[in-house]
Amino acid sequence: FVVGGRTETLTLPAGRYVRVDVTGLTIDLLGQRVTGDFRFERATDVDSSGLLTTTTTTRLAVSNLGFRIGSATRDFVVVSNGQGTLTIAAGGVTGSVSASVLVDVPGVKLTGAFGVAFDTTSTTTAVEVSGTGVTLEVLGQRLTGGFTFKKAGNVVSLELDQVDLALGNGTTTFVEITLDGPILLLPSGVAASFTASAVSFPTLTDFAFSSGPIAFQLNTTGVDQTVGTDLVTPGLRVKVGETSDKASVTILGQTLSGVFEFEQVTTAKGVKVVRVSFSDVEFSVGTPTSVGAGVAGASGSLLILAQGVVAEFSGTPTITIPFLTLSATLAKIQINTLSSAVDDMVGSTPIKLEAGRYIRIAVNGLTVRVGTPPVTGPDTRPALTADFAFEQATATGTVSGTVTKIGIANLSYTGARAIENARGALVATSAGVAGVVFGTLSGSVGSATLGLEINTTGAHVQTSVDVNGTVITIDVEAIDAPHVAFIAELDLNFGDYVEIRGTFELDASGGFSGTGIDIFVGRGPSLVDGNPNPDAIGLLLSNASFSFQKLGSSTTNNEWALYAKGTLALVGLNGLVVTGEIELRINTSPEKHDFGGTIGEVAGNAWRVQGTGIKFAVGDVLEVQGNLAV
Numbered sequence: 001f002v003v004g005g006r007t008e009t010l011t012l013p014a015g016r017y018v019r020v021d022v023t024g025l026t027i028d029l030l031g032q033r034v035t036g037d038f039r040f041e042r043a044t045d046v047d048s049s050g051l052l053t054t055t056t057t058t059r060l061a062v063s064n065l066g067f068r069i070g071s072a073t074r075d076f077v078v079v080s081n082g083q084g085t086l087t088i089a090a091g092g093v094t095g096s097v098s099a100s101v102l103v104d105v106p107g108v109k110l111t112g113a114f115g116v117a118f119d120t121t122s123t124t125t126a127v128e129v130s131g132t133g134v135t136l137e138v139l140g141q142r143l144t145g146g147f148t149f150k151k152a153g154n155v156v157s158l159e160l161d162q163v164d165l166a167l168g169n170g171t172t173t174f175v176e177i178t179l180d181g182p183i184l185l186l187p188s189g190v191a192a193s194f195t196a197s198a199v200s201f202p203t204l205t206d207f208a209f210s211s212g213p214i215a216f217q218l219n220t221t222g223v224d225q226t227v228g229t230d231l232v233t234p235g236l237r238v239k240v241g242e243t244s245d246k247a248s249v250t251i252l253g254q255t256l257s258g259v260f261e262f263e264q265v266t267t268a269k270g271v272k273v274v275r276v277s278f279s280d281v282e283f284s285v286g287t288p289t290s291v292g293a294g295v296a297g298a299s300g301s302l303l304i305l306a307q308g309v310v311a312e313f314s315g316t317p318t319i320t321i322p323f324l325t326l327s328a329t330l331a332k333i334q335i336n337t338l339s340s341a342v343d344d345m346v347g348s349t350p351i352k353l354e355a356g357r358y359i360r361i362a363v364n365g366l367t368v369r370v371g372t373p374p375v376t377g378p379d380t381r382p383a384l385t386a387d388f389a390f391e392q393a394t395a396t397g398t399v400s401g402t403v404t405k406i407g408i409a410n411l412s413y414t415g416a417r418a419i420e421n422a423r424g425a426l427v428a429t430s431a432g433v434a435g436v437v438f439g440t441l442s443g444s445v446g447s448a449t450l451g452l453e454i455n456t457t458g459a460h461v462q463t464s465v466d467v468n469g470t471v472i473t474i475d476v477e478a479i480d481a482p483h484v485a486f487i488a489e490l491d492l493n494f495g496d497y498v499e500i501r502g503t504f505e506l507d508a509s510g511g512f513s514g515t516g517i518d519i520f521v522g523r524g525p526s527l528v529d530g531n532p533n534p535d536a537i538g539l540l541l542s543n544a545s546f547s548f549q550k551l552g553s554s555t556t557n558n559e560w561a562l563y564a565k566g567t568l569a570l571v572g573l574n575g576l577v578v579t580g581e582i583e584l585r586i587n588t589s590p591e592k593h594d595f596g597g598t599i600g601e602v603a604g605n606a607w608r609v610q611g612t613g614i615k616f617a618v619g620d621v622l623e624v625q626g627n628l629a630v
Contacts, residue, residue, distance in 0.1 A: 017043030036065035036082060058088040062097055065116070069127060069151050076156055076185050077129050077149050078102040079116055092120030101129055103149075105158070106189045107220035109137040110147065127151050130159075138190070138220060139236045141264060142166060143179065150182075157182040158190070162197075165216075165238070167264045167304075169272035174304040175262055176200045177238050179216055184227060189220035193230040199240060199262075206337050206357075207309050209260075212247025215239040238262040243280055251309060251335055254359045254392060256283045258298070267303075268345035274304040278313050283333050285361050285390040286404030287320075291428040293361045293390035293406075294318045295331045301349055308337035310353055317363055319388070321406060321426065325369045326388075332362045360391035368411075386411035386422065391465075404428040407465040407472060411439055424452075425465035425472040432456030434476050438487065451487035453505075455479045488512075496524040504546070511549035518542050522572070537572030541582065547599060551589045559589040563599050568611075580614035580628075 001008045019041040026035045039061035045053045065082025068075040084097025101114035112134030118127055130148035136158075137143075145163030149156070160179045167175040181194030196214040201207050217239070219225050219232045226232070241247030241259040248257045258281030265275045279299045286292020300313020317331035336342060336353045343352045368384040389407040404427065411422030422439025438451030455461060455476045464473045479485050486506035493499050502517030520526040522538010544566025551559040563585055570578035587593055587602045594601045611628030 017041055019043075034065065034067040037063045040088075060086040060088055060093065060095075062086060065097055065099060067127075069129060069149055069156060071154070071156060071185075071187055073187050074104075076103065076105050078104070079129060082116055084116075086118055089121065094119050094121055101131075105185055106187070107138060108190055111135050112147075114149075136163075138218065141236055145179075149185075156185040158185060159183075167262060167274045169306055172203055172306050174201060174203060174274045174306075176202060177214070177216070177262070181216065183218060184225075186221055186225070188222065190218060191221060191225040191227050191232050192216065192218040193227040193232050196238065199238070201304075203306075204304065204309065206252050207304070208250045209240060210248045210250070212241035212245055212259075236263065246280065246282075252337060252357060252359050254283070254285075256281055256333070258282060260302075271305065271344070276302040276304065276311075278302060278311070281313060281315060281333065283361070285392045286428055289318075290320055291406075291433060292320065292404050293331065293363070293388075295333055295361055298331075298333055300333070301351075302335065303351060305338070307340075308357075309335060310338060310342045310351060311335040312351060312353065317361065319363065319366070319390075325373050326366055328363045328366045330363075332364075333359070334362050335359045358391055360389050362390075363388045384411055384422075389465075403463075405465045406435070408437060409472075411437070423472055425474055426454065427461065427463055427465070427474060429457060431458065434461035435474055436472070436476060436487075438489075449487075449489035451489070453479065453485040453487060486512075493525060497522070499524055499526055502544070502546075511547070513545075513547040515545050517544040517546050517566070519544065519566075526571070532571075535572070538570075539578070540569050540571050541566045542569065543567055545599075547595050549593060549595070551591075551593060561587040561589065561593040561595070561602050563595055563602060568614075575619040577615060577617040581612045583610045583612070584608070585610075 001010060019039060021037075021039045023037045024035070025038050026033060027038075028034070040058070041061065042056055042058045045055045045057055047053050062085070063083050065084075066080045068079070069077040079099045079101055082097040082099035084095065086093050086095030086097075096115055096117040099114070099116050101116070103110040112131045114129050114131035114134070116127070116129050128148050128150050130146070132146045133144070134147045135142060135144050136147060143160070143163050143165050146161035147163070148159040148161065150159055159182050163179040165177040165179055166173040167177075177199050178197040180197050181192065183190050183192040194216055196216045199209055199214055201209075215238070217230070217232045217237045219234045222234055224231055224233055239259065239261045243259060246257040247260055248255055249260065259279045261277040263275050263277070264272065266272050278301065281298035282294070282296050283298065284292060284294035295315040295317050298313045298315025300311065302309060302311035302313075312332055312334050314330055314332050317328050319326045319328065334353055335358070336355065337357050339355060339357065341353060341355045345351070364387045365385055366388050368386055369379065373379055387409045389405075389409075391405045391407070392403070406426040406428065408422075408424040411424070422437065424435060424437030426433055426435030432455070434455040434457050436451055436453050438449055440449050453476045455478060458478055460477050462475050464471055487503065488506065489503045491501050499520040500517070502514050504512045504514035504517075506512040519541045520536070520538055522536065524536045524538065525533055526536045526538070526540060527533060544564055547563045549561050551561060565581070565583040568578065568580050568582045570576060585602045585606055585608045587604055587606045590604045592601050592604050609628070613625070614628050615623070615625045617623040
């Protein structure tokens with residue numbers, strides 16, 4: 001070409017197109033002021049064979065692009081050095097560019113690579129700045145995943161796409177929540193309220209959630225914010241379940257239902273934990289309407305640590321134990337999956353639990369009355385108070401399968417005689433109920449440990465129950481109907497003249513028996529601090545077996561049978577020796593009575609004393625040995 005007398009050479013790529021280059025142009029795009037170098041081009045499209053078609057496309061190539069996304073008062077995103085190509089069509093502009101992105105959101109730190117996208121073709125036109133593998137730090141929590149800044153009209157938001165919120169102790173993640181939803185960017189901070197996708201517990205084997213909606217809320221502005229129709233208070237919370245659609249959590253094989261909120265906190269001892277706030281919780285051990293306990297409307301906190309889970313929360317109890325009437329207004333659900341005890345503070349809330357592993361219902365200061373309540377009028381039955389614990393567990397000893405364990409501790413009775421240090425335990429199985437309750441009755445002549453044995457299973461039961469730190473052993477033989485036996489462990493002293501020590505078992509028919517019984521008659525006491533008293537003088541029947549049975553069904557019938565056998569010794573008289581084994585058989589009834597076992601029968605109208613290996617000696621002067629029968 002000759003232009004102005006000069007020959008110019010024009011070198012262009014193959015067409016067909018019209019192109020205009022503009023440097024340093026400033027334009028308004030979707031309310032944003034965008035600057036950069038622009039190339040406007042309208043070109044004929046090329047098909048897959050490289051041939052020109054009859055259609056054209058208008059493109060906008062961009063370099064050195066720069067713009068800001070924000071509100072009227074501040075910028076949240078600053079984009080610079082943008083490079084890329086946009087497509088201009090009849091409906092608007094679409095496309096993406098790569099760029100350097102600086103993010104400045106109050107209370108939030110974002111790190112990662114971002115890209116820029118434009119779309120003015122839809123009804124909700126938007127300018128987006130997005131990135132994958134981005135990390136967002138807010139309120140001490142870290143979120144990782146896909147993030148996109150959007151401006152639609154005057155609303156600026158940060159859209160989350162498969163973002164993971166990890167809660168833990170800084171090195172181990174206890175809870176992972178998957179988030180998909182928008183965070184609104186405000187001049188004073190951010191706010192969000194939407195439904196999360198999922199919640200999981202990657203390091204816990206004894207803890208799992210199921211069902212219930214998962215709500216995520218975030219507010220860094222310091223004041224309440226309204227997001228959609230939701231009121232969002234300051235803080236970061238994840239709530240699982242609603243009162244009308246409760247979530248379920250399974251711990252140590254036991255299931256609780258309720259509404260749960262997660263947050264990461266630090267205890268008074270500096271341990272980072274995940275706290276789960278519980279509300280409207282329901283939980284039961286056994287069958288609360290027959291044998292067991294349930295708690296409804298419970299609230300409290302559960303802590304997730306690296307070693308496991310601990311929790312304690314309170315609610316309204318429903319409790320049923322055969323033979324007993326119980327009343328209580330408050331019960332605690334206690335959980336400890338750790339093998340060690342816990343004693344710590346979270347905020348102003350103490351967490352103090354015995355070593356695990358258990359999930360149980362504890363009721364302290366429970367009021368207990370024995371028997372059937374009156375139909376009308378006041379309940380005048382004697383009342384007891386005790387600490388109860390209900391636990392569903394795998395049985396040990398002679399019991400197999402899952403059982404409901406009922407522990408009783410610190411039982412007291414302040415009627416005509418005070419019972420102290422009473423404790424006990426029951427186990428409920430598919431075959432029935434078995435257990436023991438015992439305590440100390442003190443008086444002026446000594447003390448007696450009184451016990452009650454229950455066994456409706458028809459078999460010997462051996463197991464143990466831990467209640468409030470006290471391990472109670474259950475070892476109960478099969479008991480015939482009405483399946484109840486009484487035990488009395490005596491340590492009585494009548495003015496140092498008569499002493500009785502030993503354990504007796506009482507049955508419902510009026511009989512009682514015992515083994516290992518000591519009876520002292522003379523001048524005592526026979527023992528001082530558990531050791532023989534060298535100054536005591538008298539007869540001692542030691543290691544005796546004793547059985548007594550009331551005969552006949554009439555309450556005025558005075559017929560009875562008795563058997564006793566033990567070792568007799570004279571103590572305290574130097575030079576005088578009396579030793580031997582004494583057996584006593586008495587029956588005031590005309591009919592024989594069979595005690596069973598090694599004792600056998602006692603004839604009717606019998607009164608028999610038999611001595612075996614009796615020895616009577618006075619120094620070296622006199623000695624008489626032999627058997628005695630009276």
